[in-house]
Amino acid sequence: AEAKNILQAGLRQTEKFKNLIIELYQQTNNLEETVQRAAAETVQRSQFHFMDSEVQLTVLATEVRKILNHASLIDRSPT
Secondary structure, three states, X not given: OXXXXXXXXXXXXHHHHHHHHHHHHHHHOOHHHHHXXXXXXXXXXXXXXXOOHHHHHHHHHHHXXXXXXXXXXXXXXXX
């Protein structure tokens, strides 16, 4: 039961993050600005203190591209 609750919480957080990215992109209509805004909201709360902030930003940019590609909001070709 505890594992199920943890997984459900993770899925809720993932969905919340996806919705945040889509909302930010719809506001900016700019991939790089979306990444910067998402970073301002998420990197500070990150629990990945072992990871350099530049690396975190690179990972976040990749996540944002994948979310927006999946939502068909940006071209699937690499940028």
